[in-house]
Amino acid sequence: MLCKECAFPNEPTQIYCKKCGHPIQSVESAEKTRQDWEKLPEHARKEFQQKYQKDQASSERHKVFLENNIRKHIIIAGVINIIVGLIVYVKDTPGIWFFVYFLLTAITGCLAGWLLNKRGGGALSGAFLIWGAYVIPITIQMIHINCLIGGDMRSGGLAFGLFLFPTLYGSIFTVGTGYFFGMQLDFDRFNRGL
Numbered sequence: 711m712l713c714k715e716c717a718f719p720n721e722p723t724q725i726y727c728k729k730c731g732h733p734i735q736s737v738e739s740a741e742k743t744r745q746d747w748e749k750l751p752e753h754a755r756k757e758f759q760q761k762y763q764k765d766q767a768s769s770e771r772h773k774v775f776l777e778n779n780i781r782k783h784i785i786i787a788g789v790i791n792i793i794v795g796l797i798v799y800v801k802d803t804p805g806i807w808f809f810v811y812f813l814l815t816a817i818t819g820c821l822a823g824w825l826l827n828k829r830g831g832g833a834l835s836g837a838f839l840i841w842g843a844y845v846i847p848i849t850i851q852m853i854h855i856n857c858l859i860g861g862d863m864r865s866g867g868l869a870f871g872l873f874l875f876p877t878l879y880g881s882i883f884t885v886g887t888g889y890f891f892g893m894q895l896d897f898d899r900f901n902r903g904l
């Protein structure tokens with residue numbers, strides 16, 4: 711039974727998570743599972759027990775892997791976001807704002823890498839986080855540029871037109887990259903035998 715808080719694979723008879731203490735089920739439902747458990751033949755119980763132990767050891771190893779690689783994941787996500795940000799929108803920011811958006815892009819990218827690591831990976835989490843890290847600064851930048859050049863977004867102003875297509879390409883790129891990045895973090899878990 712996976713803990714909703716920390717994803718630790720607990721035995722189905724646990725009421726609280728072994729790892730973080732978060733409640734995972736009611737006393738009644740744990741008791742019911744325990745009764746079913748008692749009815750199982752000895753060899754089946756042994757088999758299940760071994761499976762839980764294997765899952766738990768693997769979960770621990772994955773956690774260590776994530777902790778050891780958090781800096782790497784932050785840097786990878788930061789670099790992805792800086793590259794796509796520079797290609798798509800940061801380069802169009804005038805003057806000193808260039809550095810402000812460069813920095814903002816680096817920060818949101820690194821933050822996405824940190825969050826993905828804390829979530830333990832996952833293709834969809836990766837896609838959503840890396841895309842979010844890209845789309846938040848570009849949206850701020852679009853509104854900002856519109857104010858600077860006095861474009862009107864509602865009538866399809868200049869900056870909005872410049873914004874739409876690059877944003878679309880950038881979104882496809884970041885969703886794709888994030889998806890594979892998150893999947894890669896998951897693969898690591900499978901590779902080490904879960």
Ligand SMILES: [Zn+2]
Pocket residue numbers: 713714715716717718727728729730731732
């Ligand atoms: Zn837990």
